[in-house]
Amino acid sequence: MNVLTVDVVLKKLKKLYPEAKCTLDFTDPLQLLVATILAAQCTDARVNRVTKSLFQKYHVPQDYLNVPIEELEQDIRSCGTFHMKAKAIQETCATIIRDFDGEVPRTMKGMLTLRGVGRKTAAVVLATAFGVIEGIPIDTHNIRLLNRMGLVKTKNQNRIELEMMEKTPHKDWPILSHLMVAHGRAVCSAYNRHCAACPLKENCPSSLVHKRKDLSKLVS
Numbered sequence: 280m281n282v283l284t285v286d287v288v289l290k291k292l293k294k295l296y297p298e299a300k301c302t303l304d305f306t307d308p309l310q311l312l313v314a315t316i317l318a319a320q321c322t323d324a325r326v327n328r329v330t331k332s333l334f335q336k337y338h339v340p341q342d343y344l345n346v347p348i349e350e351l352e353q354d355i356r357s358c359g360t361f362h363m364k365a366k367a368i369q370e371t372c373a374t375i376i377r378d379f380d381g382e383v384p385r386t387m388k389g390m391l392t393l394r395g396v397g398r399k400t401a402a403v404v405l406a407t408a409f410g411v412i413e414g415i416p417i418d419t420h421n422i423r424l425l426n427r428m429g430l431v432k433t434k435n436q437n438r439i440e441l442e443m444m445e446k447t448p449h450k451d452w453p454i455l456s457h458l459m460v461a462h463g464r465a466v467c468s469a470y471n472r473h474c475a476a477c478p479l480k481e482n483c484p485s486s487l488v489h490k491r492k493d494l495s496k497l498v499s
């Protein structure tokens with residue numbers, strides 16, 4: 280039976296994706312927080328196109344509250360679910376002003392008090408903007424790949440995060456997630472698995488290379 284360990288995955292994928300990192304454009308924690316809220320069910324590339332002009336108009340939390348919500352909705356419309364995202368951004372900014380002196384909080388506990396911010400968004404912002412590691416951002420790429428690799432056997436986001444936090448060295452929590460995203464986009468997508476080109480193919484329990492080998496043994 281094939282077994283992959285977190286150590287092997289980290290070693291091989293770090294080599295394959297030495298530049299793996301957050302692909303959202305930002306210059307300060309508030310921008311990253313807003314971009315991460317916009318990135319729900321939207322590609323990072325589209326978010327980056329929208330935030331290019333958005334961040335020229337809105338600089339501090341109060342700026343997002345100084346416009347009617349309909350105006351903010353139009354400014355972020357192409358990111359999808361814009362009613363919900365505009366509401367989340369305005370309420371988040373109001374909380375930041377009221378409870379955190381206008382600064383994005385630097386703890387998971389503080390981040391989770393913001394509307395529209397779950398553990399995934401919080402973990403991304405804390406690690407990327409502040410270097411604070413308090414969780415592993417688990418997105419759809421992480422859920423799919425970690426299951427295919429046999430590192431977890433559940434689709435439950437919270438359980439996956441807890442299990443992977445136990446198995447992964449603390450310093451590698453943020454990079455693990457970025458590596459899953461990079462590998463999910465390049466090699467192991469939802470619809471196509473290019474297992475022959477994957478450095479994990481010898482030990483991955485979902486490798487199609489093994490299935491083909493097994494099949495050829497049966498046929499010969």
Ligand code: SF4
Nearest residue numbers: 467474477480483486
């Ligand atoms: S061997 Fe195939 S299924 Fe396993 S991680 Fe690589 S591409 Fe995905």
